[in-house]
Amino acid sequence: MSDPHLYGVLAEFATAEQLLAAVARARTETRHAVLEAYSPVPVEGLVEALGPRKADRIPFWMLLGAIAGGAGTFALEWYAAVWDYPINVGGRPTGSWPAFLPPAIEMAVLGAALFGVLAMLISNGLPRWHHPLFEVESFGRASNDRFFLLLRAIDPKFDPRRAREILQTLTPLTVREVRL
Amino acid sequence: MAAQMRSEAAAAPLMDEGETYTSITSNVSAITLHRRFGRLWLTGFTVALALALLLAFGVGWLLAMGVGIWGLNIPVAWSFAIADYVWWIAIGMGGTFISAALYLTRRDWRNSLNRYAETMTVFAVSVSGIFPILHLGRPWFFYWLFPYPDVMNVWPQWRSSLEWDFFAIIAYLLVSILYWYVGMIPDLATLRDRAPTLARARWYGFFALGWRGEARHWRRFETVSLLLAGLAVPLVFSVHSMVALDFSEGLVPGWHSTIFPPFFVAGALFSGFAMVLALGIPMRKAFHLEPYITERHLVNMAKMLLAVGLVVDYSYLSEIFTAFYSMDPYEVALAKNRFFGAYAWVFWSTILCNVVLIQLLWVPRVRANPRALVAISLGVLVGMWLERFMLIVTTLYRDFVPSSWGMFYPTFWDIAFLAGSMGLFFVLYLLFVRLVPVVSMFELRKMVRKRERELA
């Protein structure tokens, strides 16, 4: 019965407060689980309002990056200077570990940064240059001064008509269907 | 001083009450999207481009002839190019510090400065990176500093501070680019959505990576920004310690000193802040950014400039003190040389710019006067370059063995490369102010949002 070409129903709001309220209502009234909220600024509490989600792994990935960069570099230095081609440089020991630290530190930082950004983009599903929402006329203001709530069609409890009715009650500026 | 700042921050608002999401968005993005190229911009760009071309030609000549086109010799085997390198990379530090350290300490006033400060960082670091490579006798082999499996089975020499610095520069450049770019994504999305033509929409849209401002995306975005800021701060400190070690690893009197790393960090902040002021104030005027970059911003910057300036002056003092306290004949001879030697004028000019001049900043009226601030900042920038020249040349030209003492005289190309590097920097910077928002829109919006909540 659900329309395969329907991506979801999108409601546009003027303020963050209205959006927050709408999110709350939508979840209580429809038991809707798959909602998405778009805003020009991060809105505190919005994520929690949208429902339970599994924690972000970004800090973990950055730690991993740091270890990979740092330990990796140090290991490489040790291998090169002690195992592969030991050379007497200025009478210093071949394994001059204090001198090996600086590059390791720099690479640790670099590794962490790279992993962090990648983790952020990937878990955000970015880059994604083509998206159904970009079809929507007014969605352009999501990056300016408008707030949007999207009820996704893939939600088992999704029913286009009902969704529209409820959203209408939330004093949105507009409500429209988003098609694939 | 920090306490004082906080109190003032509470007092006057950092942004006009009337500002809204819409106004911010349209005002700032208009600069990029709708503003015409002014005559000022065009002349500036032409000059910068000319200098950049001079640099390009110089590079060609250098590769054809060798570093001998500079005034280098034995004993003074380093000079302008290295001074330029240190000067530029130090300028970069100001940007990172303002945008990262102040972000961690939740200083909202940095929100109007961080974008162009970070940009300045990225370009300054890129420009600085040119010099260590060109400065090599055989620049085309610079990649030998990078550990890769080669048919010679030889590796870099990890004990050399130059090797450390090589990694430091790479890390610093990449991280600051990441930090800068990631922080720009939401604004790029804004430009994408407001672009007048399809072409420009695509252009910005490509770099916006399809940012839509979904709540969970914002959350992760914020997390990464915070953590990157947390990384950037120790990174810049380490980077400038490496730069310092490029010298202090040597045993030459005047270089062989443990004070160098903190000394260089302070110096870097000093010139960095100066550059932020010197760039920001004219830009603020040209683009009518007064609503966002208010007098308070300038005052705060001025105070920070004074603060680090005093730290720098302190390290001058302690250097001189330790020289005489050590009673090491070579150290003492060097110190005397700086005061009265052939390059004494460099030392005294440095003192004039970096010690005397900044004392004006104690005066509130001066702190509040944009023109004065620009003048002082330029003075500091000159002073910091001279300081690097002094550190390098007056150290090398007379070291241990009097028979090998010798003077350094710059050639045309020494000066051309310095001027050219400025040209290149300004070409990039002027393009930037035309292509991306010079003030971070979404961070200003956050301030509006904050106010809304305070009212609610």
Place this chain on the structure above:
Amino acid sequence: MTQLFSSRFGFFLRLGLIAALGLAIIAVFAWRGVMAGPAALNEPLEQPVPFSHKHHVGDDGLDCRYCHSSVESSAFAGIPPLSTCMTCHSQLYTDQAALAPLVRAFESKIPLHWQRVHHLPDFVYFNHSIHIAKGVGCVTCHGKIDTMPLTARVAPLTMQWCLGCHRAPQRYLRPRDEVFNLHWQAKDQLATGARLLREYHIDTRRLTECSVCHR
């Protein structure tokens, strides 16, 4: 607002990036190939006279030192003067067309220009005599020369390759009197090598030092 990019865009972009990466890697290897040297591995060079080691060594069984007379005493193994060739070829195959350039050169006293097969950069100072003295066989570097109708290089002659032996000579050493024997095989190379290492007083520590090959 409208879609700025087709739904395929992302896919093709990623494809492009991967392709670029691949190209870069190929470029690097190509460049290394170019740097490797003028003559490719196992490919004979065009010589003024099609000299065959196979014939002279393999069939006639000439000793290496008959022509490469300074190999035991000098860095340079020695390329024979034309008079050496003429000791035989004033009688043998005098009418052969292939030998014409040789005879002409000998009579006109204008020497032949042989193309160098084994080339080392000028900053590398290889010395034949010490290698011979320490039991490194000809075949170890020059390959089965006695089977080559035209001479070709069989080893890359890179520093890495040199180090391969300098780091573990025992894997290649042979008794001095087998040095010129192209067919000698050790029963147990490692054991023999280790023994010879001691007998010939080879200072392995020094072998990997820059000063041994670079002046």
Place this chain on the structure above:
Amino acid sequence: MSPLRPTPPPDSDAVGLQLDRRDFLQTMAASLALAGLTGCSHPPQEEIVPYVHAPLGQIDGLPRFFATALLRNGYAHGVLVENHMGRPTKIEGNPQHPASLGGTDIFAQAAVLQLWDPDRSQAVMRREDVTSWEAFGAELLKWSARFDQTHGAGLRVLTETITSPTLSSQLDALRRKYPQAHWHVHQPAGQEQALAGARLAFGEPVSSRLHLDRAKVILSLDADFLSDPAAGVRYARDYIAGRSPEHQGNTMARLYVVEATPSLTGAMADHRLPLQCAQIEIFARHLARRLGVANVVEDGLDARQTRWLDELTRDLQAHRGEALITVGPAQAPWVHALGHALNATLGNVGATIEYSNPVEALPGESGSLADLVGAMRAGSVDTLLVLGANPVYDAPADLQFAAALEKVPHLVHLGLYRDETGARAEWHLPQAHSLETWSDALAFDGTATIVQPLIAPLYEGRSAHELLAALLGESQQRGREIVRRHWQERLDDAAWAAALQTGVVPNTALPTRSPSLHGDALERALPPLQAAAALELLLRPDPTIDDGRWANNGWLQELPKPLTQLTWDNAALISPELAARMDLSNGDIVEIRLRERARRVPVWIMPGQAAGSITLHLGYGRRRAGRVGDGRGFDAYPLRTTGEPWCARDVQLAKTGDRYELAGTQHHFNMEGRDLLRTGTLAGYLRDPHFVTRADRYPGAPPSLYPDYPPGKYAWGMSIDLNACIGCKACTIACQAENNIPVVGKEQVRRGREMHWIRVDLYHEGPAENPRTHSQPVPCMMCEHAPCEVVCPVDATVHDSEGLNVQVYNRCVGTRFCSNNCPYKVRRFNFLQYVDKEADTLKAQRNPEVTVRRRGVMEKCTYCIQRIEAAHIEADKGSRRIRDGEVLTACQAVCPTQAIRFGDVADRQSAVAEAKASPRNYVMLGELNTRPRTSYLARLRNPNPALEEKT
């Protein structure tokens, strides 16, 4: 094989002679293609070009050494020439030759570059047209036909000083054949005055031979015997032998020097008295009077000088028979005569000085250049044969030689270069280089050496022998036959071969004799006293380009003048007093006026210069020297006259206000109280042998954080004895020749970019009017804790197990941090492409055992690693140890006084270990804990206690 053992020459015709030049250049192809580090493209395809017939006895790839002699002012300096595949590349002294004993002077080192100089004359020229020897031969036939009628009237031969027996016998033959022909000798910096002095004293010319090793007290009257053209190298060795307390039972010879302008000898003096040239004559008379030789009028010396004189006299009298008085070539004949008389009265003759018949061939009456010019003016010269000399450039100005040439129909010039004279000649004939010709020559003591060629003439050069043979119309005109025939009765084939191999003809030294003094003649000869003029001009041969003959030699031009460190130029040396008086500073141009002639030259303030003396060196301002030498510096010959060749009285000096940029390699001559170069007195040393290291902060080396690396098979180290170093800079140029060190040119030197791997530092100590001068050779210190290595990011400079601080050129990317971090500043950088990549002959000169460095690469002293490795390979082949002295570094081998010792410091028996064991041993900047392998032995002086406190 020791690099210095001469290999027996095969049947001497085969000495590289089978190679005609074309083959030879082709033979080089293989090694030539190797020049320079590879750049960014793949290495070029190389060719190997074997011989058609191999030269006998040659082993491809191994250097060979041949004994021969090089000439300086006609005197033989025995050398061994290193020969790579038929290319002479390096010159070493011949240990068996009396004038060398293994060392050489700077000129011998530079000779190999002269051989390969692309500017050398390459073809027979008639006026401006290239022609051939055949054409000249035809012309010669016509002339000799004419001479046969006229008995040679109108034929004149002009040569430089000649010692060659073959050549002088040829000249005799010529005079026998053409009684009317005349032979003249012209040597710009010759020994005329000394010979004239001998004539005065003994009524006949004799050569004197000094035995400095036997003298305890030496007085030099303006005599720079350490740089004597004939025997300087040998004299230096002898002098130092007498100055080594360790080997002289804790005694040292004492040297007094009276001179007008500082010289190497003056710098070695225990007591040096700067006096104007004219005052030296007065001083000599006073000494003569005190020692009762000649009764001369008294004339005032000032108190200090008198005191000096008194103490000197006392010292001389106390050492009868072991004193020595030597007089310089610039002094008037009668001063020489006085010297002979003084030596006689002190009983030195036969002990510290000996006499023999003149070594050089004398042209006899009216054989001077002046006589020749007279004849030319008179129009009685119709054909002038100039062999090697260059009178148009270096004849005294008052002769106006060039003008006189107008009257000479046929001028024939045989010369290495088509120089000023060659350009004026009707016929210019390319002369073969000493390394290309057969000849013979005598050493200062008359010992004969057969000069043999190392290579066939590169160009169409021929020797004077061959030219004279042609003139004599002899059938055999090949150099070898001519020389061989001359020695026919003296040497059978075996002896000939032996003479060629050893480089000396045994027992040919001239017998010593004791000529009797003509005292009264001396009295009569003494001219009335002339008061010293306010200002006098001294003309001296240049320290590095001599009388101008070396002007086109880049090595010598760039070799810093020992006492000024100037390169590429000459300057008028003036005393600090004069400079102060006339407010002159270095580089100010002054006008020196001598009667009607004047020259504008820059000045250089010379500490120790006699107040009223201006020194100007001859040899610069060449007009036809070649691309290197043309227009360099300032020609001094216009100020030279036959009457006053060395010392012109009453000259005027005027400041012009113009300036000139001089290029020096050292700008600061004050040690600033740093203990880099340590000195002491003999007395102090005997009192406290360890005085040298008393003040050191750490006995031995400071402690280290790091464990030492296990010792290698050898521990290479060097010891430099500052007490033996005379600062002649032979080490610098020998190193340049051995290690392919490029010449950078004046502009680069001015920028401070000279490339010498071993420099000789110069420090003045004490009052500027008469300071003590010290020289210190500084090669790489080979620090065990090398600061340069730690800061190199690519392992381009690292240590090997035998303690060498190796520089791997091909790995160097050129950060130059190593140089900044080198406390001794011994590293040199190729700021530009300094090595000539074009000139083929220059490539041919280079040492194939040493990498040629390209632009952008750091380089430095390697302890001649190529020689170490060669010895290593030879020793390792036999599984034996390298013997002490088997490796000689280039600087060590050339050093006339053996001041440099090199070897295995771990081996207690080695010479270097023995030297380092001396209490005089110390290292430079030891407190930096760089642990140098190069150490120094402190310098000692042996002052006269009576004079010490007051000087």
